[in-house]
Amino acid sequence: MPDLRSRRSVSQAVLVKLLSAELTDWSRRAPGRVVVDLGGGTGGMAMDLASAGYRVKVVDPSPDALAALERRTAEQGLIGRVSGIQGDASDLVDLVGAAAADVVVCHRVLEVLDDPVQALAAIQEVVSPGGALSLLAGQRHAAVLTQALGGHLAQARRTWVDPDRLDRDRILELVLGAGFAVRATHGIGAVADHVSETLLDAEPGAYADLLALETEIATDPAFQALAPQLHVFAVKGDGVVGSSSPT
Numbered sequence: 001m002p003d004l005r006s007r008r009s010v011s012q013a014v015l016v017k018l019l020s021a022e023l024t025d026w027s028r029r030a031p032g033r034v035v036v037d038l039g040g041g042t043g044g045m046a047m048d049l050a051s052a053g054y055r056v057k058v059v060d061p062s063p064d065a066l067a068a069l070e071r072r073t074a075e076q077g078l079i080g081r082v083s084g085i086q087g088d089a090s091d092l093v094d095l096v097g098a099a100a101a102d103v104v105v106c107h108r109v110l111e112v113l114d115d116p117v118q119a120l121a122a123i124q125e126v127v128s129p130g131g132a133l134s135l136l137a138g139q140r141h142a143a144v145l146t147q148a149l150g151g152h153l154a155q156a157r158r159t160w161v162d163p164d165r166l167d168r169d170r171i172l173e174l175v176l177g178a179g180f181a182v183r184a185t186h187g188i189g190a191v192a193d194h195v196s197e198t199l200l201d202a203e204p205g206a207y208a209d210l211l212a213l214e215t216e217i218a219t220d221p222a223f224q225a226l227a228p229q230l231h232v233f234a235v236k237g238d239g240v241v242g243s244s245s246p247t
């Protein structure tokens with residue numbers, strides 16, 4: 001479970017809660033238990049998903065991250081449910097196989113890749129028909145705000161004009177362009193990432209209030225546009241679950 005006292009953990013807790021709800025709803029209609037976590041790093045999300053009964057394959061180019069993943073898997077008694085595969089997004093199909101995953105998780109990775117269009121095409125190929133994508137990507141507006149408020153004004157201006165920075169519209173365009181139907185979108189960290197840890201430590205009940213507030217505003221389009229991260233839950237094609245407009 002996430003550390004309940006840090007700010008990032010509020011965002012992580014909201015993400016886990018929202019993703020769990022989407023997966024529960026989706027798996028009623030398209031049951032499947034194999035998750036590929038692309039760029040899954042040390043396995044923060046893999047541990048939660050494996051504990052919930054999924055078999056998780058973490059694909060990541062970093063040997064250090066995969067070594068930490070292996071240690072963590074053993075510590076949490078999840079051997080056999082989590083495995084690490086060293087490799088790059090550009091080799092995803094060769095590494096895990098076409099239509100081999102019921103769910104692909106791609107959290108905080110798209111923005112570090114040279115070619116997000118190619119990566120999403122590869123993800124689409126490894127997701128089985130009716131399978132799902134959980135995408136979390138960093139957004140331009142929040143980065144500009146954070147950099148400017150931190151006094152890094154020149155950097156904030158560079159971020160603002162950087163054509164490779166993602167925002168809600170571009171992220172949805174990429175997901176839809178890859179052939180996924182968007183079922184839900186959530187802003188992650190819109191408030192939680194700005195609340196001081198001192199407040200959380202000092203005020204009894206502050207963590208619970210912040211968690212509730214973040215969960216409530218996650219589906220609001222204005223907060224989504226401002227959130228540091230956008231979460232998109234989407235399904236491949238429109239056959240099994242049916243598409244819905246992004247909310």
Ligand SMILES: C[S@@+](CC[C@H](N)C(=O)[O-])C[C@H]1O[C@@H](n2cnc3c(N)ncnc32)[C@H](O)[C@@H]1O
Nearest residue numbers: 039040041044060061062065088089107108109
């Ligand atoms: C910011 S971390 C995110 C880790 C994890 N997904 C999370 O949400 O905590 C970015 C991860 O992407 C991985 N990564 C970097 N370049 C990659 C690539 N070309 N293909 C796949 N993963 C990559 C890094 O090794 C790192 O583990």
